[in-house]
Amino acid sequence: MHPLHATTSAPESTNTSVLEEPLELLELARHLGPEERERLRQIEAHAQAHIRHQSIEPWNQETLPLHMLQPLGELGLGELFTGDSSQLFQGLAHAALARADVSFSAIIGIHNELIVGTIESLGSTEQRQRWLPGLKRLTTLGAFCLTEPEHGSDIAGGLATSATLEGDQWHIRGSKRWIGLGTVAEVAVIWARDTADGQIKGFLVPTDTPGYHAQKITHKTGLRIMQNAEVELDLSVPASALMPKATSFAATSEGLRGSRAWVGWQAVGAQQALLDLARSYALNREQFGQPLAAFQLVQTALATMAGNLAVSTALMGELTRLQEEGRLTMLRASLAKATLTRLARESAATARDVLGGNGILSTHEVAKIAGDIDAIYTYEGSYGINMLIAGRALTGVSAFV
Ligand SMILES: Cc1cc2nc3c(=O)[nH]c(=O)nc-3n(C[C@H](O)[C@H](O)[C@H](O)COP(=O)(O)OP(=O)(O)OC[C@H]3O[C@@H](n4cnc5c(N)ncnc54)[C@H](O)[C@@H]3O)c2cc1C
Known part of the structure; x- marks a missing residue:
């Protein structure tokens, strides 16, 4: 039996089965072919081993360790957007990076969606030849x-x-x-x-x-x-x-639409990290002679975060199908971006509470992730603007001004 079923179908206190790390509530990667699954596994392993803990001090110092980008180029992350990889693989790769560090996933996301993607689709042959090779290797930023x-x-x-x-x-x-x-x-x-x-x-x-x-x-x-x-x-x-096809604001729209979907994947990865951290902390920290995880309020906190994550993951999985069919509308992208960053914010506040005082230390990661989520809530169109885009589509009335 899948461990999730074992845990949910038998609530008695004698049932002590615990979901294994890394926590994958919906196992979306099962939809990938063997090659993409292996590539994703390599990205996840690299991100956890070489980015997650290594990013804490640069985050504290507000510095970008450029040398950490080179291996990401070798893993193909400089040309995620333009290869023949599936949308689901691209999304899960973004989430894997965000699970380790949201800044690195932001750099890779903007690089693919707004730099490589823009030059690829709007640039001249000469511009593509000049810039894309280095950009795709991540030797050029x-x-x-x-x-x-x-x-x-x-x-x-x-x-x-x-x-x-x-x-x-x-x-x-x-x-x-x-x-x-x-x-x-x-x-x-x-x-x-x-x-x-x-x-x-x-x-x-x-x-x-x-x-x-x-x-x-x-x-x-x-x-x-x-x-x-x-x-x-x-x-x-x-x-x-001048990029020959970049001759009106509409030219940026396609890129911005794809970008909003990618930020949804960032919210998935960040929520995965928050749940990992809060769960692990709750299992290991004891108060009143028991692990925090034994308290009902803490279990509610973890289950709320797991629910937010499951909803977010499912929505993004479905969105990739629409993307592959060429049916990612701005409404869908905006609604997903706004809703998932809202849920991620809620989970960040919840995780921060589970960690008590340690929840405000960047060294315990949750505070670092919470700050990062606040930023992604605003970029690629603020929460309010994305909701207004959805509101306009739902009502036919523009409420921007
Ligand atoms: C970390 C980070 C990275 C970024 N990276 C880039 C980048 O690489 N390149 C780039 O070009 N830009 C980038 N941005 C800019 C980003 O896209 C803008 O911050 C965003 O579009 C919001 O603009 P603003 O900050 O000027 O807020 P404002 O437009 O001043 O909005 C402030 C508040 O007012 C609300 N508001 C505005 N208009 C309305 C309205 N009509 N009705 C109701 N509410 C409204 C907004 O929702 C928001 O809550 C980045 C931003 C951040 C924070």
């Missing part, structure tokens, strides 16, 4: 520059960075904010408004171009490993820097 200091949620209408074509040169001027890897990337995908036709267009700009200045944003309470930057732009690039 990219930054996705959309958000601005004065325009976050209203970026589509408000984007103020300008691009003016004079002769065979684009002059790009403006400011960007929150740009992941803005300080360490070699290439930037920059979104700017063409002063000639008012359309938002996408450019590929080497970050050593004179006039590209990035300043690390410090004092973040989440995703502290992932370096975010304020970027000042006052530069000129050849006409060929």
Whole structure:
């Protein structure tokens, strides 16, 4: 009998069977073929052995150990999006990374969805040939520059960075904010408004171009490993820097839709880590002469987290089927992203309570994960904006303004 059934079907206190680590409530990986299962196993093993504990000190120090990215390139994580791997494999790989550290999964997610994916689908042959080989090996890093200091949620209408074509040169001027890897990337995908036709267009700009200045944003309470930057732009690039298919804001939408689905997988991985940590702590810490796990309130906390995780995992599993059928709508992606990050936040607060005072120490991981979840609740469209997208689809009424 599956251990989950053994535990749930016989509630008597004599039944002491405990689910084995790693906890896999729905065993989604069983739907993968043997090759992808093995690849996933390697990613999971690497993430747990070489990222999870090794990421705590960099998180405390707000630093990105770049050397930790190289092995991820060797595991194929620089080209998750473009290979022939299944959507389910890609999702489970994102979750496996997030289970070890959410910042590394954010770096890999943005890299695949918004950098490699954007260049692959919108870039010229020359741009693809120049940038993709290094990006796919993760020896080259990219930054996705959309958000601005004065325009976050209203970026589509408000984007103020300008691009003016004079002769065979684009002059790009403006400011960007929150740009992941803005300080360490070699290439930037920059979104700017063409002063000639008012359309938002996408450019590929080497970050050593004179006039590209990035300043690390410090004092973040989440995703502290992932370096975010304020970027000042006052530069000129050849006409060929424009990505030929990135000639309106709609061009970014497909990428953003895929990205929201990927953040759902981050929420799955983070919840898995929270449940692992809270359960292990509850089994090992004794109060009143008993393990915390023996108290009904603590079991309710663990079961609530397990329920959130199971719902999240099931939804993401189903979403990958829709993705494979080309039916991932913005409604589905937004609703999943918003709902799963909300559930992840709830589980983070619950796990933090199970750990008592240790719940606020980053060295016990839960506080680190909770901070990271707070950040993913906001990026790729804030919780509120994703709910408004869902609300508009449900009612036909736009409540944005
Ligand atoms: C850690 C991190 C990494 C990021 N990485 C990148 C990156 O690599 N590249 C990039 O371009 N951007 C990045 N972002 C930016 C991110 O996409 C924005 O933070 C996000 O879109 C929200 O914008 P904002 O922070 O300006 O919040 P605001 O737009 O100012 O929103 C503040 C609050 O107001 C609410 N709100 C806004 N408008 C409405 C409305 N009409 N109705 C109701 N409520 C509303 C929002 O839901 C939110 O709760 C990142 C952000 C973070 C935190």
